[in-house]
Amino acid sequence: MTTSVRFSNPRTSTKKRSASSWSDTGTATEPTLLIMCSSFRCRAGRPSARAPELTGSLWDKEIDDRRTMRELTDRVAVVTGAGSGIGRALAEAFAAEGARVVIADVDETGLGATAELVRALGAEVLAVPTDVRDADAVDRLAARALAAFGGVHVLCNNAGVSRMGNSWEMSVEDWRWVLDVNLWGVVHGLRSFVPHLVAQPEAHVVNTSSMGGLMPAPFIAPYTASKHAVVGLSRSLRLELAGTAPHVGVTLLCPGAVATAMDPNTPRPGGGPEDLPPGAAALAEHVRADKDQGATPGAVAAATLDAVRENRFYVLPNAGDFLDVLRADFEAVLAAPTD
Numbered sequence: 001m002t003t004s005v006r007f008s009n010p011r012t013s014t015k016k017r018s019a020s021s022w023s024d025t026g027t028a029t030e031p032t033l034l035i036m037c038s039s040f041r042c043r044a045g046r047p048s049a050r051a052p053e054l055t056g057s058l059w060d061k062e063i064d065d066r067r068t069m070r071e072l073t074d075r076v077a078v079v080t081g082a083g084s085g086i087g088r089a090l091a092e093a094f095a096a097e098g099a100r101v102v103i104a105d106v107d108e109t110g111l112g113a114t115a116e117l118v119r120a121l122g123a124e125v126l127a128v129p130t131d132v133r134d135a136d137a138v139d140r141l142a143a144r145a146l147a148a149f150g151g152v153h154v155l156c157n158n159a160g161v162s163r164m165g166n167s168w169e170m171s172v173e174d175w176r177w178v179l180d181v182n183l184w185g186v187v188h189g190l191r192s193f194v195p196h197l198v199a200q201p202e203a204h205v206v207n208t209s210s211m212g213g214l215m216p217a218p219f220i221a222p223y224t225a226s227k228h229a230v231v232g233l234s235r236s237l238r239l240e241l242a243g244t245a246p247h248v249g250v251t252l253l254c255p256g257a258v259a260t261a262m263d264p265n266t267p268r269p270g271g272g273p274e275d276l277p278p279g280a281a282a283l284a285e286h287v288r289a290d291k292d293q294g295a296t297p298g299a300v301a302a303a304t305l306d307a308v309r310e311n312r313f314y315v316l317p318n319a320g321d322f323l324d325v326l327r328a329d330f331e332a333v334l335a336a337p338t339d
């Protein structure tokens, strides 16, 4: 399947000229990003003659979803946040496919346990204690992976944490911690590893966001802000790689609830006892009570590996219940005044 992403300028309105216009020549001034999915290399239309300067622009990329990495045997997969939950399940799933696995986490005990599980599957494993907030540490992780295995084929930016509260009341430390792990951890992973992925004949990036990265949710603003950011940066990354290194695929993992150790109000190192406002406390209680109802990490990992093999961008395990919210959200965007 080919997804054609084309920057075009189909409007012909002369009513108003946008200050942020990308075009100086046409009467149609507001850019529209058209994302057209077709079953097989079907590109609906060409850029308008009104905006020839946009032809071949950065947006005019075909994303060749037919490129696949069906064979994971002997590939090298790096997984952050692998000491628990989805990251551990990803490490095990890659190992079960015969991949060599590099696992990273701040939790050295959890990391050791995952290493044992991966070894028990007969796979080679390199465990590197790593704080993804630290760019140098992630650089060292990449260096260790390359030294051990000579290359990296799959990068899973998966480590994540969450803090709860009213967005305006949460401490700067809480905001910073969540953004540092969930957003900067992904940025560091891309900066340290993508140059090495590009050097492979085929490679793949998996960024773990969440349904919280696609839809609104109260009392976890640092989490939703960071996860929306991961959605945005993954979309940009996908466009960039489509233009410069189309042999590197991108998958955006946005699970609904998953039964892991993750707490919606993850204790922050050095943070005090939990002190949530009533709404947040009620939501935390609800999420904790329902925790075991989520998808298994193994099911999420299996869906992710399928997406890597088939080079699919969106993976939304256990997210069916949220589709109505997503739809209503998009409809509200589309219904907003645009003049």
Ligand SMILES: NC(=O)c1ccc[n+]([C@@H]2O[C@H](COP(=O)([O-])OP(=O)(O)OC[C@H]3O[C@@H](n4cnc5c(N)ncnc54)[C@H](O)[C@@H]3O)[C@@H](O)[C@H]2O)c1
Residues within 6 Å of the ligand: 080, 081, 082, 083, 084, 085, 086, 087, 104, 105, 106, 107, 110, 130, 131, 132, 133, 158, 159, 160, 161, 181, 208, 209, 210, 211, 254, 255, 256, 257, 258, 259, 260, 261, 262, 263, 294
């Ligand atoms: N569990 C869910 O319901 C759910 C839903 C959607 C998305 N997610 C996302 O999935 C990812 C994995 O979460 P999980 O549910 O497996 O949680 P988890 O708590 O079981 O695992 C997260 C891991 O990240 C590690 N980590 C935290 N800070 C780190 C840092 N600075 N550097 C390196 N590692 C660090 C933790 O030690 C832990 O081992 C997260 O990004 C999370 O936001 C989880």
